[in-house]
Amino acid sequence: MPEGIRPGTFLQHGARRPERNAGAVVPPLYQTSTYHYPAAFSEAAGSGEVHLYTRMDNPTVEVAAELVRGLEGGEGARLFSSGMGAASTTLFALLKAGDEVVALEDLYGGTLDLFRETLPRFGVQVRWVTETARLDPSEVVTARTRVVWLETPSGPLLRVHDIRAWADAADRVGALLVVDSTFATPINQRPLAHGADLVIHSATKYLGGHSDLVAGALVGPSRILDRVDSVHATLGSALDPFAGFLLARGLRTLELRVARHNDNGRRIAQELGAHPSVDRVYYPGRTGPDDEAIASRQMTGRGGVLSLALKGGPAAAEKFLRNLRLVHVASSFGGVESLASLPRETSHRHLSDAELARREIPPGLVRLSLGIEDADDLLHDLTQALGRV
Ligand SMILES: Cc1ncc(COP(=O)(O)O)c(C=O)c1O
Incomplete structure (x- = not known):
């Protein structure tokens, strides 16, 4: 968010690009799978002005992503076809066989299944932390840990976990802390400001806000998002432009x-x-x-x-x-x-x-x-x- 601009103002003005959109105050819906292909595509691609294919990028989806990015205060944001799409794509991008993940156990059931059923099939080891144990994070995170994952507040008991304490423990061993902040929204909690590396949302919930779309969001530093991008494209977990349009509209309020x-x-x-x-x-x-x-x-x-x-x-x-x-x-x-x-x-x-x-x-x-x-x-x-x- 630009210095001095508060969230309510940023949400109205943060993604306006009238020069690209025939002057439209409301960024239009680009419901297209593909784009005219400039002769020198590779030269033009870096400018951010040209698009190739909606599974990789779409101007409507970018508007919603920019709003989420600014709210969370990250370098970049990516949107996905669902919260689960965001979680699975991120984990597939960050992990490989033999890596260890530390997961705080009180997770949404779908995320829990991803850690319990899917990741172990690809050789990723998951170390579970029971939420009631209140362990010292630095005793749990080890040199083998690549990712620490927590949800705060968490369903269904609305427990809260100490983002700063887990971020410090992850930093000490060079692991990445991912925080699912869906219950909080960026209005109530900004995990990156408390040391998290990545923040993830089921945008289906408060970000969309009207129970009429399914989407996921990931915000963090560009060096990590660049790693996520190629997996995002190959897994095909892109957000549909219409859902992106609804998300940008929902975000304004x-x-x-x-x-x-x-x-x-x-x-x-x-x-x-x-x-x-x-x-x-x-x-x-x-x-x-x-x-x-x-x-x-x-x-x-x-x-x-x-x-x-x-x-x-x-x-x-x-x-x-x-x-x-x-x-x-x-x-x-x-x-x-x-x-x-x-x-x-x-x-x-x-x-x-x-x-x-x-x-x-x-x-x-x-x-x-x-x-x-x-x-x-x-x-x-x-x-x-x-x-x-
Ligand atoms: C905290 C939390 N994270 C992630 C998800 C998954 O999001 P989605 O349903 O958008 O895939 C949910 C879904 O209920 C959730 O409650």
Whole structure:
């Protein structure tokens, strides 16, 4: 972001290129797979003004990438066909057989599967760190570690992990720290400023913000993104231009939306914490004993996702979902409309009962993604549904 420009302003003006777009205020949708091929392509290619093929680059996708780059404060950004596309492409670009990855265990189920099922088939060794152990990062990361991967806040218990401590440990051995910051958004947390090498998002969530696209983002230094580029092209994980257009459009209101998500999250976490049917509310800063201290160091807002353990367990959770009138029962999070889901059936369906128990995830846990509706209306819906469990 240019010096002195704040996110809300950058999102309106940060990617404007009227000279390239017939003066259009809104960067247009280049829904094309290919481009006129200049006779001297290789000479023109370095200028950034010419394009070859949309699997490699597309001007609409570049607009959205530039907005994400500026928000995170990185040298460059790349967009992908999904958050999983961003994660898998990045890992395939950074790792080779024999390398070791240290992964903090409380990851989105799809990422967990990638580490557990896919990477070991290519000879990558994964060392798992249990989130409850709170180990000293420098004791976990070794000279063999190439990549350290963490999600903060993490689903479904909204734990927070100390980005600076893991970044220092990774730096000491020359490993790269990748932070999945999807739950936080760059409005609430900028991992690169806390020492992370790369930040990754499921842009399907808050960045897009309207539950109408699937996308992933990666931000970091050009020297690393250059390594990712060739794998991005060969794996074919490019973002479609129309999704890129929707993402750029959604991003323009990110700061406003996140302010409302933060307000709704804070208020509803507080009020539901006092409800007689609720055993526990999980919200960033409230899960583990050190979480508040870590969150206040690295986050400026806590977001709109919280999880609820109900006193009546799984049976009460199912009744609660059935009784909701406004809040949609659906997986995913980060959209303008509120959603409720049971992580054991959606994001964390990959975990066995034993794993859920070991990770202290209550069997009837409900995840709420609070949208931008009026907080009083949301509270009314949530409390009427809780009153009938
Ligand atoms: C924290 C987190 N990271 C990554 C992903 C994967 O993103 P996508 O669904 O866009 O592939 C998800 C999806 O739910 C997620 O919750």
